[in-house]
Amino acid sequence: MPDYPPKLQELLDDFSFITTREERADYLIDIAERFQPVPDRIATRPYPPECKVNFCESEAYVWVEPLPDGALKFYFAVENPQGVSAKAMAVILDETLSGAPLSQVAQVPPEIVLQIFGREISMGKGQGLMGMVSAVQNAAKQHLAKP
Amino acid sequence: MSTVTGRGYAHPEMLVSTDWVAAHLNDPTIRFVESNEDPVLYASQHIPGAVEVDWTTDLNHPLRRDYLGKTGFEALMSRIGATPDTLLVFYGDKNNWWATYAFWVFQLFGHRHARIMNGGRFKWEKEGRPMTRERPEYPRTAYVAPERDDEAIRAFREQVLQHVQSHRPLVDVRSPDEYTGRRLHMENYPNEGALRGGHIPGAKNVPWARAVDPENGTFRSADELRAIYEQEQGLQPGDDVIVYCRIGERSSHTWFVLKYLLGYEHVRNYDGSWTEWGNLVNVPIERE
Numbered sequence: 001m002p003d004y005p006p007k008l009q010e011l012l013d014d015f016s017f018i019t020t021r022e023e024r025a026d027y028l029i030d031i032a033e034r035f036q037p038v039p040d041r042i043a044t045r046p047y048p049p050e051c052k053v054n055f056c057e058s059e060a061y062v063w064v065e066p067l068p069d070g071a072l073k074f075y076f077a078v079e080n081p082q083g084v085s086a087k088a089m090a091v092i093l094d095e096t097l098s099g100a101p102l103s104q105v106a107q108v109p110p111e112i113v114l115q116i117f118g119r120e121i122s123m124g125k126g127q128g129l130m131g132m133v134s135a136v137q138n139a140a141k142q143h144l145a146k147p
Numbered sequence: 148m149s150t151v152t153g154r155g156y157a158h159p160e161m162l163v164s165t166d167w168v169a170a171h172l173n174d175p176t177i178r179f180v181e182s183n184e185d186p187v188l189y190a191s192q193h194i195p196g197a198v199e200v201d202w203t204t205d206l207n208h209p210l211r212r213d214y215l216g217k218t219g220f221e222a223l224m225s226r227i228g229a230t231p232d233t234l235l236v237f238y239g240d241k242n243n244w245w246a247t248y249a250f251w252v253f254q255l256f257g258h259r260h261a262r263i264m265n266g267g268r269f270k271w272e273k274e275g276r277p278m279t280r281e282r283p284e285y286p287r288t289a290y291v292a293p294e295r296d297d298e299a300i301r302a303f304r305e306q307v308l309q310h311v312q313s314h315r316p317l318v319d320v321r322s323p324d325e326y327t328g329r330r331l332h333m334e335n336y337p338n339e340g341a342l343r344g345g346h347i348p349g350a351k352n353v354p355w356a357r358a359v360d361p362e363n364g365t366f367r368s369a370d371e372l373r374a375i376y377e378q379e380q381g382l383q384p385g386d387d388v389i390v391y392c393r394i395g396e397r398s399s400h401t402w403f404v405l406k407y408l409l410g411y412e413h414v415r416n417y418d419g420s421w422t423e424w425g426n427l428v429n430v431p432i433e434r435e
Contacts, residue, residue: 021204022282025190029280032187047352082268084191119204122184123393 005100035087058083097115105140155369156408182249192278225356228285238264269364302415317350391417
């Protein structure tokens, strides 16, 4: 059993009880409605290409802000107005991984996307969402590697 | 100018505009059908009265790599409250990519009362037209479907091989990197990947989205489409054409363009596409 940050584990447990496609979609929409775009003090448009998530057609961007205890706060932008799934993913990553121990964040695999969105998700959509997880994971690894 | 008439299409009757949809929202003889790549999008909001048809859960066979059969299609039509006389108007995200895929599958069962809303969900939303989260419920119908007929618009690998050997035209609608073989498969999805990169010998590369105006998601005019497929790539309306991509979804969009907008009579979609061809033993492949 992977050692996920507790908030992420709780969320994955919640998704494991979902039985219908409609229930999953409604839950994800409720999550997406909590999306807050990156504040101006962190980044303003045009966003730098180095913050853009690979493979994500919803044009998602990720930023990190070091917290006093050494953990990271994650911020996101989703430029595609139809990017509901990307917004839900951004909220999940922020709410469950911001402030979590970096050693745990660095171990979160992109495949959690399949537990959250279901295994039926298309390759293109899944790849973009996994790219968001990878971006957060890589940020954690880079900060861990800093002397 | 209308997004449908005056555009030179061979079969403009296969398209409806967003204006037309807005004027027919309460027509009980019409069912609006949203089909997306994003599994959350329909539930977030959709055209009032529209039902959702999902490509994985509704259109695919639950076990084999194939589409649903007669019984499954009848159950699907019953669920969305459609009769053989119901006019189905498909629309969706990604410039109607998945809408044309659903449309194509429905044509395997001969439901001819079907249209595509030009511009798809993108145009509807951009125009600020009404959307709702309310899922409609329609009385179930007793739809009697014919057996699925793959003959006219679907191609299988043996037919594709014969097509290659007789030097008939193929259109590969994937990205140039997939076509040339620089990109083998999508990361993290080995089940949908391929062991070899490249394209089917002789295939022309016309990425599917070139047929769409990115400003509003509508299909380009017939003149613009002919410039791409005929002047640039050398196709002719009398050609026997096979289109393909990775699993047959993007190519259903090009199938619709060639068949209905340019009036090609013999166009088939090879849904096995590169995930089959790129894994087959001892079939010819070209790179670059």
